[in-house]
Amino acid sequence: MLFPSSDNESPFEDTPRILLFTGKGGTGKTTCAAATAQRAAREGHKTLVLSSDPAHSLADALDHELGPEAQEVSDGLFAQEVDLYYSMEKHWGNMRDLMLTVFRWQGVDQIAAEELAALPGMNEGSVLLWLEEALREADYDLIVVDSAPTGETLTLLSLPQVTQWWLANAFPFQKTAVKSLGFGVRKTTGIPLDKGYEELEVIFEKLERVQTVLATPATTSIRLVMNPEKMVIEEARRAYTYLQLYGYGVDSVIVNRVLPEDQVPDNSFFEGYVQSQREYLAEIERSFQPLPILQVPHLGEEVFGSERLARIGETMYADRSPVDVFYDASTLKVREDGDAYVLELRLSFAAPEDLSVHQLGDQLVVQVANQRSNYILPNFLNYYTMTEATLQDEWLHVRFTPDPESSSN
Structure with a gap:
């Protein structure tokens, strides 16, 4: 990453607040992200919740059909599930044409070429490009990112840095030489190398601008979602270390699906679970301090729809506003x-x-x-x-x- 500077200025005007939810798969990231977005919208903040998880469940949580473009779910609340192939046509058009032409030139059939054209990292890149578009249009007060599980989130957040290195090292010679060579290749073989390179330049510039915003704690906060379970806590620890390594601000930990002790009778089936939960909650407090720890109780039922999401948002934030920065110490x-x-x-x-x-x-x-x-x-x-x-x-x-x-x- 670029060395942080205290006087970094956002490359966008009127930069909205950004909250990114991540954690081990199955911990309830989507529920917490949706509940946060809904609560913020009801406070009067125009909010976009963006799902970057290829295994989308945001529509299920909101109990509302969603598509690859943002659409209004309720007053002030918009939602979008990123679709890779739709995003490729919109944001990676020339690169897609380049890859399809190369594969067809090599005798690959059309369907296989379409699949192969989706290069590793394109889904994460597409998410950042949608985020860049939302930032540039400055149409929202808050953007909530329902991220993929931890590993994919790290790929997402490290992508701008990786692409900066890749562009500098893969094409260390003059840009004009690349474009001139690419123009000749396109004229003789039909492969749009120059157009693909030009698009890569634009995309990398956009990713760099997004990275500047994501690495600004006053603007962007990451919230770690976990359950009071051993393997989940261990993964959250690793994620916290790596996020600090990349210079991103984590402002809180959300412990989801906490079983209320006062609702578990003695000698019940869940007594052992409650005992281990108590120990893990204490471990989470010790491990992640001074970060605020937000607890969300298990509702005893599946969470979907505005009414249940409102209950989650109320218990998660109590008298706090979800758009506030809960912790911003430098790392x-x-x-x-x-x-x-x-x-x-x-x-x-x-x-x-x-x-x-x-x-x-x-x-x-x-x-x-x-x-x-x-x-x-x-x-x-x-x-x-x-x-x-x-x-x-x-x-x-x-x-x-x-x-x-x-x-x-």
């Missing part, structure tokens, strides 16, 4: 230390044995387990060398000292 900062600088990055739950840090030119590469992030360092650190990286009290401290060769010049 990355730089401080002076004598003639050196220390970069500090918050990495909750990261283990030292899973951590790898090294400087690569003007970038700092930080890897935790199988997740990696490249931080573009401030220009002045080009004259400094990373000499030490330590993990203490959930903070990674990376020390940069003056480059001896630069100092002698």
